[in-house]
Amino acid sequence: MRPLRPWALLLGALLGAAAAASRSYPHVAVLDGAAAYRLLWGRRGSALAFRLEVRTRGYVGFGLSAGGGMASADIVVGGVEGGQPYLQDYHTDENRVLKKDPQQDYRLEYAMENSTHTILAFSRELHTCDPNDKSITESTVRVIWAYHHKDLGEAGQNYHGSTRGTKSLRLLNPEKAEVSPASLSYFDLTNKDVPVPDKDTTYWCQMFKIPVQHEKHHVTKVQPLIQKGHENLVHHILLYQCSSNLNDSILDYGHECYHPNMPDSFFTCETVIFAWAIGGEGFTYPPHVGLSIGTAADPQFVLMEVHYDNPTYTEGLIDNSGLRLFYTPVLRKYDAGVIEAGLWVSLFHNIPPGMPEFVSEGHCTLECLEEVCVLSETRVMSDLLIFKMFLTSKKKFQM
Numbered sequence: 001m002r003p004l005r006p007w008a009l010l011l012g013a014l015l016g017a018a019a020a021a022s023r024s025y026p027h028v029a030v031l032d033g034a035a036a037y038r039l040l041w042g043r044r045g046s047a048l049a050f051r052l053e054v055r056t057r058g059y060v061g062f063g064l065s066a067g068g069g070m071a072s073a074d075i076v077v078g079g080v081e082g083g084q085p086y087l088q089d090y091h092t093d094e095n096r097v098l099k100k101d102p103q104q105d106y107r108l109e110y111a112m113e114n115s116t117h118t119i120l121a122f123s124r125e126l127h128t129c130d131p132n133d134k135s136i137t138e139s140t141v142r143v144i145w146a147y148h149h150k151d152l153g154e155a156g157q158n159y160h161g162s163t164r165g166t167k168s169l170r171l172l173n174p175e176k177a178e179v180s181p182a183s184l185s186y187f188d189l190t191n192k193d194v195p196v197p198d199k200d201t202t203y204w205c206q207m208f209k210i211p212v213q214h215e216k217h218h219v220t221k222v223q224p225l226i227q228k229g230h231e232n233l234v235h236h237i238l239l240y241q242c243s244s245n246l247n248d249s250i251l252d253y254g255h256e257c258y259h260p261n262m263p264d265s266f267f268t269c270e271t272v273i274f275a276w277a278i279g280g281e282g283f284t285y286p287p288h289v290g291l292s293i294g295t296a297a298d299p300q301f302v303l304m305e306v307h308y309d310n311p312t313y314t315e316g317l318i319d320n321s322g323l324r325l326f327y328t329p330v331l332r333k334y335d336a337g338v339i340e341a342g343l344w345v346s347l348f349h350n351i352p353p354g355m356p357e358f359v360s361e362g363h364c365t366l367e368c369l370e371e372v373c374v375l376s377e378t379r380v381m382s383d384l385l386i387f388k389m390f391l392t393s394k395k396k397f398q399m
Contacts, residue, residue: 061146064134068142068166081151085111091132190322206254218290223282243268269303
């Protein structure tokens with residue numbers, strides 16, 4: 001057999017990389033504000049496949065971290081050096097010291113580099129049984145990222161400087177539905193030119209009236225509408241059911257939530273009926289379940305709370321993000337409901353001053369649950385752990 005020429009080997013490698021690149025990565029996230037670091041991922045059986053597209057010709061780092069920092073993190077570092085791809089599985093200890101894993105669990109599929117970008121594709125089992133790895137579950141995780149203008153061999157463990165960050169994602173989001181909801185009716189609940197203050201955290205509230213009235217319908221899907229370029233600014237969105245005794249006069253304006261001058265009507269909105277957090281892709285109800293709207297017992301007025309995260313104190317930001325609700329007159333077998341357990345977050349929840357730590361507990365007893373639902377017939381479709389941040393001039397408390 002005649003040996004292949006070098007150009008034929010190169011062509012074969014490029015074609016193989018192109019074929020691998022065409023595989024489906026149903027989820028995409030831009031991890032940095034400059035759009036220099038793009039993450040694509042998708043589930044493949046018991047593993048998760050990743051593709052990193054980063055504007056650098058040096059090394060690229062990606063990891064999973066419980067707290068969003070370098071301490072006790074699960075990290076993979078790769079790149080292309082001298083035409084040769086490399087990928088190494090690392091972890092850090094509590095002092096953020098980078099150490100090579102004895103058990104290499106990240107599998108390189110291909111790597112490419114051009115004049116501006118490095119592309120890495122690799123996979124990893126969801127559960128590796130390696131104590132140095134983080135298991136990938138249905139929960140929201142903190143992914144960390146970094147890159148350097150030099151490759152790992154040149155840079156060693158040089159500090160990556162400002163080209164690093166963290167983002168909250170749900171890596172095991174359900175696959176996007178095959179059937180498009182384009183044929184369904186929908187309505188949007190969006191903010192209108194909200195001026196985002198140049199401060200770290202802002203909660204903005206806006207009242208809306210559900211446009212579907214007088215006849216029962218089912219909401220089948222809720223989709224976030226995040227303004228382009230504000231993917232890192234909008235941290236989460238909550239939708240509350242409010243009192244039905246309000247009138248349209250409360251729809252004229254929005255206001256900062258949890259503020260001393262907050263309108264009284266906002267206090268009537270206590271029950272969360274939908275929640276979206278950064279990294280999520282919306283929520284589709286099961287085929288036999290829908291959120292009821294349109295009857296006297298259903299929400300007529302709702303409050304949308306948007307959490308803006310502006311750690312760089314950027315000025316002049318105007319936002320129009322919100323939610324899109326798809327609905328149908330074809331009723332499903334079951335109405336969706338919401339059970340909230342824990343503590344009601346409000347201005348009346350006080351944390352004593354000067355406490356090094358403070359624990360708030362909430363309990364939901366069996367007797368309490370039996371008053372509102374038949375436990376043997378109740379199925380949980382989704383769950384969300386909600387944290388609220390209350391800020392003071394010197395301290396930040398998390399509940």
